[in-house]
Amino acid sequence: MAQYLMSVLDDQARLASAEEMAAIDVFNEQLQADGQWVFAGGLASPGSATVVDGRDGDPVFTDGPYVESKEHVIGFWIIEAPHLDVALRLAAGGSKSCNRRVELRPFLG
Amino acid sequence: MTDVDEVISRIHREEWARVVATLARRFGDLDIAEDMAAEAFATAVERWPVEGVPPSPGAWLTTTAHRRAIDRLRREVRREEKHKEALMLSDTPEPLGAIDDDRLRLVFTCCHPALAMEVRIALTLRLVGGLTVPEIARAFLVQETAMGRRITRAKAKIKAARIPFGVPFREDLPARLTGVLAVLYLIFNEGYLASGPGTEAVRGDLTAEAIRLTRLVRVLMPADGEVAGLLALMLLTEARRAARVSASGELVTLVEQDRGAWDRELIAEGHALVRARLASGRAPGRYQILAAINAVHTDARDARDTDWSQVVALYDQLVSLDPSPIVRLNRAIAVAELDGPEVALAEVDGLPLEGYHAFHAARAALLRRLGRSEESRAAYDRAIGLAGNTAETAYLIRRRDQLAGRAPHSP
Incomplete structure (x- = not known):
């Protein structure tokens, strides 16, 4: 089994609608029932991010996200799947449920 | 080339995919499969001319490649002691579909x-x-x-x-x-x-x-209609290859080709495939329809004998599957032969294909037939600017320079 990160992408800081939330709940329950769930969560808006550089002496804090980009990650799933074909299906289901695009990326095995 | 060299290159063509595929399944690693298959063939090149070609060359190559792969994995395991990783291989997914090769x-x-x-x-x-x-x-x-x-x-x-190394769900x-x-x-x-x-x-x-x-x-x-359709399409297209470029390196259009230079054997094979698909009675996909269009063209001994109404009917069927502008452009080119250039031009104009050389080439040819030389010339210019194939560019330049009116000029 391998683990994959499914990042949910959005170009604006809108919360999931009630309808989307309901669909996400159904999707999550299915993941759990099928033993494919590892973790999931939504993120606060990019404006709430702080970049921290602790590599050299006193940590340096920078307000805001690391990269200004048109799209940001607003939530994610971590799923478990035997191979990419299964993961792609789950990603398609996740994308449909939250009504946004997702980026699927494997963890280092 | 010696006889053995020829045998080796034939066996390379026939057996390469099988050797790579067998190793990929056994070891779950395409790198190893590719490298070891290449090594096995290199060994064959060295040894077969001296020792003779083994009775079962495919099995010999697979076994040789397999042994090499095991040697390499053992070396890696010893070096890194990552036994499990080297043999992670067994957890490749099992075949999920119906076909097992x-x-x-x-x-x-x-x-x-x-x-x-x-x-x-x-x-x-x-x-x-x-x-x-x-x-x-x-x-x-x-x-x-x-x-x-x-x-x-x-x-x-x-x-x-x-x-996964496997057939899809x-x-x-x-x-x-x-x-x-x-x-x-x-x-x-x-x-x-x-x-x-x-x-x-x-x-x-x-x-x-x-x-x-x-x-x-x-x-x-073997049972898939679109696979058969694509093969037929390729064969019927390939059959015209020798007639497609003139001695001076210019593209020759289908209508102007020397049909005697077409490869009759490929045409026969392509036609047989198309007939078998028609006989199946199942609704054809795009490749089968394209193959059928090519079958109509290659059926005509003379361009004038082409059954254009059949070609247009097939394009109608294709448009209903795939109403993309390129399909509609090709349909319009056939319509020109059936209903004349004016009708065709009305269908071509307005297709969103400004960046596609064949769109301008088709317009140029239709405008030429309508005697609208200046517009035709402009369309040829656009087509020449966009075409990437040397023979096609040469053809388009000649056709443009043949237009009445201005003296011929080079691009």
Whole structure:
């Protein structure tokens, strides 16, 4: 089994609608029932991010996200799947449920 | 070339995919499969001329490659003591679909939709077709090192993302097969209308390779109509290859081709495939319809005998499956033969194909027939500016310069 990160992408800081939330709940329950769930969560808006550089002496804090980009990650799933074909299906289901695009990326095995 | 050399290159063509595919399944690693298959063939080149060709060359190659792979893995295991990782291999997914052949798994892996199209093409030619990296680089006018990197990155993604070595889920099979056929058709088309300046107009090596790979897929999936349709389409197109470029290196249009130079054997094979599909009574997909259109053309001994109403009817069927502007452009070109250039031009104008050379070439030809020379000339200019094939450019320039009115000039 391998683990994959499914990042949910959005170009604006809108919360999931009630309808989307309901669909996400159904999707999550299915993941759990099928033993494919590892973790999931939504993120606060990019404006709430702080970049921290602790590599050299006193940590340096920078307000805001690391990269200004048109799209940001607003939530994610971590799923478990035997191979990419299964993961792609789950990603398609996740994308449909939250009504946004997702980026699927494997963890280092 | 000596006899043994010829035997080796024939066996390379016949056995490469099987050796790579068998190793890929056994070891779950395309790198190992590719490297060890190449080593086994190199060993054959060294030893067969001296020791003779073994009675079962395919089995000899697979066994040799297999032994080498085990040796390499043992060395790696000893070196890194990562026993499990070297043998992670056993957890490759089992076949999920109905078809069980390692070569088919290999085809589906190389054409996986999570890989970019140019990556799928390169991987398929390397791992299934057995072309070398320099050969593929030349075919697509890419630097050898860049092509090597492209293939290495693809194999790394397959490993890291765990693209399975297997045939797709049954529900995914139609879409995945369409993806495989698209890769094969792109390889064929790159050969048939080579896009680079300074390359040959028609690259027989690429068209032959595409046909060979499609034949292989057909052996693996004999019941699929679209596989048969694509093979028929390629054969009926390839049959006209010799007549397609003139002695002076100019593209010759279908209507003007010397039909005596067409390859009758390929045409017969293509026609038989098309007839078998028609007899099946099942609704044809796009490749089957395209093959049927080509069957109508190759059925006519003289261009004037072409059954254009049949061609237009087939294009109508294609438009209902795929109403894309390019299909509608091709339909309009057939309509010109049936209903005249004016009707056709009305259909061509307004298609959103401003950046496509064939759109302007078609307009130029229709405007010429309507006697609208100045507009025709402008359309030829646009087509010449956009065309990438040397023979096609030469043809378009001659046709433009034949237009009445202004004196001929070079581009």
